[in-house]
Amino acid sequence: MLLGLIAGNGRFPFLLLDAARAHGLTVVVAAIKEETDPEIDARAAADPNIRVHWLSLGELSKLIETFQREGVTRATMAGQVRHKQIFSSIRPDWRLAKLLLNLRTRNTDMLLGAIAKVLADEGIELISSTQYLEPLLAQPGVLTTRQPSEDERKDIAYGRTVARGIAGFDLGQTVVIAAQACVAVEAMEGTDATITRAGELFRTLDTGDTTLSRSLTVVKVAKPNQDMRFDVPVVGVPTIETMHRAGATCLSLEAGRTLIFDRDAMKGLADSCGIAIVVE
Structure with a gap:
């Protein structure tokens, strides 16, 4: 069974990765170049059931294409993406630019909720980041x-x-x-x-x-x-x-x-x- 992981910064992605592997899942990681710890590559090198794809913040189309190519239909977000990135490092592709233009406000709920809807429209369900981490x-x-x-x-x-x-x-x-x-x-x-x-x-x-x-x-x-x-x-x-x-x-x-x-x-x-x- 496959799980997509959109990895931000910090230890959260690694804890979720370990928990998902403990449940026997193969994990396809979308690692954000501006945020994710490069150690994620070492985890993938040591485990054939972890596959890492690097993308830049703002490459929403690439994220969707990567998950679809890998056969991912369920994904989760783990790790912080610093809010200030929305106003600085982000270089939106056409899909994300269109989404941003249609937002009433650019707060976290609005932005991530809109991204979740786009993913769902493309056949990728975004699930709770705590599903495999309830003991924490x-x-x-x-x-x-x-x-x-x-x-x-x-x-x-x-x-x-x-x-x-x-x-x-x-x-x-x-x-x-x-x-x-x-x-x-x-x-x-x-x-x-x-x-x-x-x-x-x-x-x-x-x-x-x-x-x-x-x-x-x-x-x-x-x-x-x-x-x-x-x-x-x-x-x-x-x-x-x-x-x-x-x-x-x-x-x-x-x-x-x-x-x-x-x-x-x-x-x-x-x-x-x-x-x-x-x-x-």
């Missing part, structure tokens, strides 16, 4: 040794309200909170850059004001109508590393709609840094 979905509870403090709980409650509001507009899925005030909101730059920006901003504040908590809480949510085929919230060890550098002490995630990569390593690092991780 966050489950309710406190994942770390340290429980969140009362102040962090208040920041989580406030942060969820703000994060769900911006997620509903498809602006981003992460906010950074301190003392029930919003320090940073995610937009096109991505989660890690948002956390870093919050840390830099917070360090410029007057530390003589003892009424303001000196720690940051990161709240990450799914969109209200999250399409699990793409743009699923993801966290892992790099998230905790970034939080530690920024001075953040608590991470809040949404149960059942967030993927956690390297859970044990992530928990161990969070414990060593004194960071609480809460899933609700």
Whole structure:
């Protein structure tokens, strides 16, 4: 049985690739030149049931032709394609250019939803990126040794309200909170850059004001109508590393709609840094 994999950046494509192979699937990878880790070629060289085809961001026709030539009728997206690529590196072919011209807005939901429809019209069903990775979905509870403090709980409650509001507009899925005030909101730059920006901003504040908590809480949510085929919230060890550098002490995630990569390593690092991780 064949599965098409549209691979973005990071470890997500490799985890999905391993899970699909564990299910006995042959995987045809559409690797994006501007995003995908070249290590994907080494995986293909070591496994005859992995076939990699490289294409540039914007080559929608080539993607379709590649999958059709390989006999792919089911595909999934895994790995981030940085939002800013839509406005910089992308050089759309005629099919994608036509699609972009017909979009009301160029946010993630609109763009990927339109691409999914084009694929479906060509006989390629786009399936959930979590279908083979359900064990990695966050489950309710406190994942770390340290429980969140009362102040962090208040920041989580406030942060969820703000994060769900911006997620509903498809602006981003992460906010950074301190003392029930919003320090940073995610937009096109991505989660890690948002956390870093919050840390830099917070360090410029007057530390003589003892009424303001000196720690940051990161709240990450799914969109209200999250399409699990793409743009699923993801966290892992790099998230905790970034939080530690920024001075953040608590991470809040949404149960059942967030993927956690390297859970044990992530928990161990969070414990060593004194960071609480809460899933609700």
